[in-house]
Amino acid sequence: xxxxxxxxxxxxxxxxxxxxxxxxxxxxxxxxxxxxxxxxxxxxxxxxxxxxxxxxxxxxxxxxxxxxxxxxxxxxxxxxxx
Amino acid sequence: xxxxxxxxxxxxxxxxxxxxxxxxxxxxxxxxxxxxxxxxxxxxxxxxxxxxxxxxxxxxxxxxxxxxxxxxxxxxxxxxxxxxxxxxxxxxxxxxxxxxxxxxxxxxxxxxxxxxxxxxxxxxxxxxxxxxxxxxxxxxxxxxxxxxxxxxxx
Numbered sequence: 001x002x003x004x005x006x007x008x009x010x011x012x013x014x015x016x017x018x019x020x021x022x023x024x025x026x027x028x029x030x031x032x033x034x035x036x037x038x039x040x041x042x043x044x045x046x047x048x049x050x051x052x053x054x055x056x057x058x059x060x061x062x063x064x065x066x067x068x069x070x071x072x073x074x075x076x077x078x079x080x081x082x
Numbered sequence: 083x084x085x086x087x088x089x090x091x092x093x094x095x096x097x098x099x100x101x102x103x104x105x106x107x108x109x110x111x112x113x114x115x116x117x118x119x120x121x122x123x124x125x126x127x128x129x130x131x132x133x134x135x136x137x138x139x140x141x142x143x144x145x146x147x148x149x150x151x152x153x154x155x156x157x158x159x160x161x162x163x164x165x166x167x168x169x170x171x172x173x174x175x176x177x178x179x180x181x182x183x184x185x186x187x188x189x190x191x192x193x194x195x196x197x198x199x200x201x202x203x204x205x206x207x208x209x210x211x212x213x214x215x216x217x218x219x220x221x222x223x224x225x226x227x228x229x230x231x232x233x234x235x236x
Contacts (some may be wrong), residue, residue, distance in 0.1 A: 005137070007135065007137055007205070008135055008207035008208070008209070008219060009219040012219075023097070034132065036109075050202065051222075053104070053234065055137070055140055055205070058137070058139050058140035058143050059144075060144075060203065073180075074137055074140065074205075075209065076188065076205060076207070077190065077219070077222070078221075078222030079201070079202065079204060079205050079206055079207060079221055079222065080163075080201075080204075080206065080207050080208045080219075080220045080221070081134070081136070081165065081176075081177070081200060081201060081204050081206025081207070081208070082118050082177050082197055082200050082201040
């Protein structure tokens with residue numbers, strides 16, 4: 001099981017702030033591919049070439065990062081603070 | 083190095099919040115502070131207000147990691163990073179980065195490093211309410227990426 005959170009413009013476009021997935025993809029890249037496979041807006045938001053950043057357990061993560069049981073994955077657009 | 087990091091949804095009194103970085107520390111020889119303010123215009127459009135969102139939990143960790151890195155690179159006595167979330171209006175402070183050191187050079191460099199890294203690594207997002215009644219998410223700027231990249235990888 002993993003927890004997935006969506007922030008800012010991603011959350012608005014997807015119409016969802018968070019969800020729990022019972023199936024655990026092996027990596028961030030595999031999770032992203034599973035989201036693209038939902039089709040519709042999910043395919044648009046997470047398509048290759050779209051700049052989506054990922055964090056695993058609240059730290060910036062690469063596409064290759066391995067996911068473990070109970071991990072929290074956050075997806076968001078490039079940040080605009082400061 | 084004494085560190086205070088805070089994310090707050092209430093007004094930020096940037097000038098008053100700068101003093102604690104050096105008060106009671108006679109070894110401090112210089113303080114450099116950066117105050118980021120909301121502007122009333124962006125991409126040529128009048129902006130009435132802005133809403134700042136963040137990733138609670140990750141934000142504090144990300145800011146702490148940035149300040150830690152600054153502390154490894156320079157000899158600092160104190161650092162305060164305070165950032166607004168919620169609704170803000172033009173002229174409101176968005177962020178305060180205040181750095182105290184024995185000498186000015188380290189304080190100047192560390193302050194610029196912290197704000198440059200914050201702008202590309204801390205999970206905050208701005209949504210603008212424009213004068214025509216619309217709302218839009220602010221796009222990240224390539225110039226911010228270049229500024230952060232100029233400091234090299236930690």
